[in-house]
Amino acid sequence: MSGNMNLTLKVWRQKNDKATGKLVTYPVKDISPDMSFLEMFDVLNEQLIVKGEEPIAFDHDCREGICGMCSMFINGQPHGPKRGVTTCQLHMRSFKDGDTIVVEPWRAAAFPVIKDLTVDRTAFDRIISKGGFISVNTGNAQDANNIPIPKPDADASFNAAACIGCGACVATCKNSSAMLFVSAKVSQLALLPQGRVEATARVKNMVAQMDEEGFGNCSNTGACEVECPKGISLENIARMNREYFTANIKE
Amino acid sequence: MSKLDSKIPEGKLEEKWEKYKSTVALVNPANKRSLEVIVVGSGLAGASAAASLAEMGYKVKCFCFQDSARRAHSIAAQGGINAAKNYQNDGDSTYRLFYDTVKGGDYRAREANVYRLASVSANIIDQCVAQGVPLAREYGGMLSNRSFGGTQVQRTFYAAGQTGQQLLLGAYSALQRQVGLGTIEMLPRHEMLEVVTIEGKARGVIARDLISGKLERHFGHAVLLCTGGYGNVFYLSTNAMGANVTAAWKAHKQGAFFGNPCFTQIHPTCIPVSGDHQSKLTLMSESLRNDGRIWVPKKQGDTRKANEIPEEERDYYLERRYPAFGNLVPRDVASRAAKERCDAGFGVGTSKMAVYLDFKAAIARYGHTHAIKLGTNNPTAEQLKKFGKEVVEEKYGNLFEMYEQITGENPYELPMRIYPAVHYTMGGLWVDYNLMTTVPGLYALGEANFSDHGANRLGASALMQGLADGYFVIPYTLGAYLSKEISVKAIPTTHEAFVEAEKNALAIIDKLFAIKGTKSVDHFHKALGKIMWNKCGMARNSTGLKEAIQEIKVLREEFWKDVLVPGSANELNPELEKAGRVADFLELGELMCMDALNRNESCGGHFREESQTEDGEAKRDDDNYSYVAAWENKGNNNYELHKEELVFDVVHPSQRSYK
Known part of the structure; x- marks a missing residue:
């Protein structure tokens, strides 16, 4: 078909967490601009399988930009060159015929590689389990409209809650900091009256776990905000810092 | 003699669940500590069940095949969740929600289950708000509602076009809280491959650790399958790539009957297939039918661009055929009507297997009301369009962006092209009123069971059912079974x-x-x-x-x-x-x-x-x-x-x- 592209891919191959990895070159032909980046990988994998080679392992699931599972570091940028999208929403029309594309996994000490482009992000779950919640058991919650919330607060809370936990912020940060991820959850709950009750313990415990997991510190370069597919704002980091200082003063 | 006993409690419809709750056997706290429950799947049903049961004191193990519980495909639900709150004072009630659901399901659902679902719907909203789920609000601080197909009231709660995400993250937070407290052991990247039955009762699972490839044995006094639907049998569907029937199918092979497997929901508003490389289909939320008008050209094989076709040459076929519900007819009706027009040669786009979903009228209408709100006198046409677009963007912004990403077309300027696609399966493991399958001790919750939607599910009811089963039904009904199992010691694997x-x-x-x-x-x-x-x-x-x-x-x-x-x-x-x-x-x-x-x-x-x-x-x-x-x-x-x-x-x- 006209408009289709031939590309050269350089893909990180790594057998398992202990093996040493390397970039391997694969040519791909006749790629339609309407394909998503992952569909292009499906085509490549199909070729590898039929040739008797092992396909490339990569994480993906919903393929509509909301589950946060896909995680490719494309030409030095998490989720590739387009802003505001995940890898699964990146379409090949963002590339040109003849391009060479380098694809690597997220790289961070706290996200060890499992195989090829697949990494372990369970550190995020452990951070959430330290305070990314409101301690309310199931059952007898009061009527939802008994907690009026000003629309600007509700909207700001929602904007923070839009984080999909993909880890692009960590992958792009030169310090591998998880501040954007953690601050999004801290902000979502800190902005709501229901979440104020535990605000002090929440921010302290989540930050402590973040440090324990081996994520780096924040040096305010703002790369995370630029690369975040959901547009999570740096304001959240500022808010978390305020929450954290207040929490320490309270003590 | 049929082997099926639905175990519907006696009494009047509206009293069944209340009576059940106050008479069902309980398990005392000391016994709960030694009872183990396996939950397979961490979507709305699985996460809410695991969290609620752990809060009650059971020892819970929860499995998911994704890398984190937060990735389950409930996360992709866009439009909203129904609840009979009647916040809009438009005549809604538990009975209306029950009635709409039974009718919407074309009278193939169980009355008692649906009534229970409707009656706990309001509690779900309360629970989620208490958890910090940021549902959409009005300027006065109260929750906002919109309408959905198959109903004449506004009972749908939402969080922009990301309702499933917000509700799932609420349930996931509750689950992770229990993980932190040590009451749930979460096993991500694990896939259930067998149900283990001992003396006819479900007693555990075999799961594969997807990283090491090792097969593991896990014991449970009861096993809950919350593993979603099987729409991926069609290869192309709106389901996530990993969504599958394996857990439910293995259970079926161990004796769990499969209910109404042919009941599949084809969602009317999806982005059409663009080529052979296509790996999945993307839904455009039903909420868009609140404001979008669906049409095809009146002329067969019309090759003009949408904007070149004058108003009088457009066939708004849903409004024509169904004046009472118009663009908000239920999904099955809307899907078939689109197929009928395309099969008859009125389809649009390169494949001719698509119809238009047009926001021009909505943008104009919102432009006017917004101008009044802003006090802009004699707004220009340009201003009206701008205001209108702003309102539409606030309501559906992320959906419009998603559409543009995939198709490369701007839906604020051109009507969307849509076509039906496989979306949900009403069929699933047969369960009784307790959500128990035909294998004692084996339960199915959420989309994995067949129970509440009959032959067609109404929009914004899947989230409701998943959370109803997990938060409000299983905490009671599981006790009915486990209260008789308290003397059973954990069986060595x-x-x-x-x-x-x-x-x-x-x-x-x-x-x-x-x-x-x-x-x-x-x-x-x-x-x-x-x-x-x-x-x-x-x-x-x-x-x-x-x-x-x-x-x-x-x-x-x-x-x-x-x-x-x-x-x-x-x-x-x-x-x-x-x-x-x-x-x-x-x-x-x-x-x-x-x-x-x-x-x-x-x-x-x-x-x-x-x-x-x-x-x-x-x-x-x-x-x-x-x-x-x-x-x-x-x-x-x-x-x-x-x-x-x-x-x-x-x-x-x-x-x-x-x-």
Whole structure:
């Protein structure tokens, strides 16, 4: 078909967490601009399988930009060159015929590689389990409209809650900091009256776990905000810092 | 004598659940600590069940195949969640929600289950808000609502176009809180491959650690399958790539009957297929039908661009055919109407298999109201358009962006092109009122069961059902069973039943590797999908279904002779995972066609061409088919049909009309 592209891919191959990895070159032909980046990988994998080679392992699931599972570091940028999208929403029309594309996994000490482009992000779950919640058991919650919330607060809370936990912020940060991820959850709950009750313990415990997991510190370069597919704002980091200082003063 | 006992409590419809709750047996806190519960799946049903049961004091293990519980596909639900709150004072009530759901399901759901669902719906909203789920609000600080298909009230709560995400993250937070407290052991990247039964009762699972490839044995006093639907049997669907039937199918092979497998929901508003490379379909939320108008050109084969077609040459066919509900008819009706227009040659786009969803009128209307709100006198046409776009962006911004990403077209300027796609499966494991399958101690929650949506699910009801089952139903009904199990000590996983089940799981893996054929797993999956979509999709007939059954048998044989699974079993191997899932889809597909063939009536999403009214609407046959078809697996792809007669004490089935 006209408009289709031939590309050269350089893909990180790594057998398992202990093996040493390397970039391997694969040519791909006749790629339609309407394909998503992952569909292009499906085509490549199909070729590898039929040739008797092992396909490339990569994480993906919903393929509509909301589950946060896909995680490719494309030409030095998490989720590739387009802003505001995940890898699964990146379409090949963002590339040109003849391009060479380098694809690597997220790289961070706290996200060890499992195989090829697949990494372990369970550190995020452990951070959430330290305070990314409101301690309310199931059952007898009061009527939802008994907690009026000003629309600007509700909207700001929602904007923070839009984080999909993909880890692009960590992958792009030169310090591998998880501040954007953690601050999004801290902000979502800190902005709501229901979440104020535990605000002090929440921010302290989540930050402590973040440090324990081996994520780096924040040096305010703002790369995370630029690369975040959901547009999570740096304001959240500022808010978390305020929450954290207040929490320490309270003590 | 049927083996099916739905265990619906005695008494008046509106009193059944209240009475059940106050009389059901309880388990005391000390005993709960020694009772173990396995939850498979961490979507809305699984996460809410795991969290609630752990809060109550049970020891819970929760499994998901994704890398984190937060990724479950509930996260992708866009539009909203229904609840009979009547915050809009528009006449809503528990009874109305119940009635709309039974009618929307084309009278193929159980009254008592649906009434319970409607009656706990309001509690779900309360629970989620208490958890910090940021649902949309009005300027006064109160929760906002919108309307959805098949209803005449505004009862849908939402969080922009990301309602499922926000509700799931709420349930996930509750789950992770329990993980932090040590009451839940979460096992991500684990796939359940067998249910272990001992003396007829479910006592655990065999799961594969997807990273190491190791098979693991896990004991539980009860097992809850919260594993979602099986729409991926069609290959192309709006489901996530990993969504599968394997857990439910293994349970089915262990004795759990499969209810109404042919009841599939084809969602009317999805982005059309663009080529052979397509791996999945993307939904455009039903909420768009609040404001978008659906049309095709009045002229067959019209090649003009949408904006060049004047108003009087457009056929707003839903408004024409269904004046009372217009663009908000239920999903099955809207899907069939789109297919009818495209089949008749009125379709649009390059493939001609699409219709328009147009926001021009909405942008104009909102422009005017917003100008008034802003106090702008004599706004220019430009200003009106700008205001209108702003309002539409606030309501549906992320959906419009998603559409533009995928198609490269701007839906603020050009109407969207949409076509129906497989979205949800109303069928699933047969369960009784307690959500227990025909295997004692084995439960199915959420989309994995068949129970509440009949032959068609109304929009914004899946989130409601998943959370109702997990937060508000299973915490009571599980106690009814476990209260009799308190003396059962944890069974060591060296028990022969575990050994045997693990052997079975391993045998399948070995068999898959041993084939060393020439074709990839996807090759077979795509071929199965084509058969299912063409012959067991939006319209079905006896000849096509019989052909499909034969074709699937042949394809299945070919799969087991010629599939190529690369790599090895003791590592992360996505191809092996897919192979196991497709092997199960190849069996399920045949059963779906058998069920569709057996049900010689049209109802809801199941449209048999032999059974339609003169104007092409679905025609039910209550005399012969007012039952749940529950299929028993007799081994070697043989099935026996059991029937659960549906009794309607309150709602009287009538020809569904949205005209």
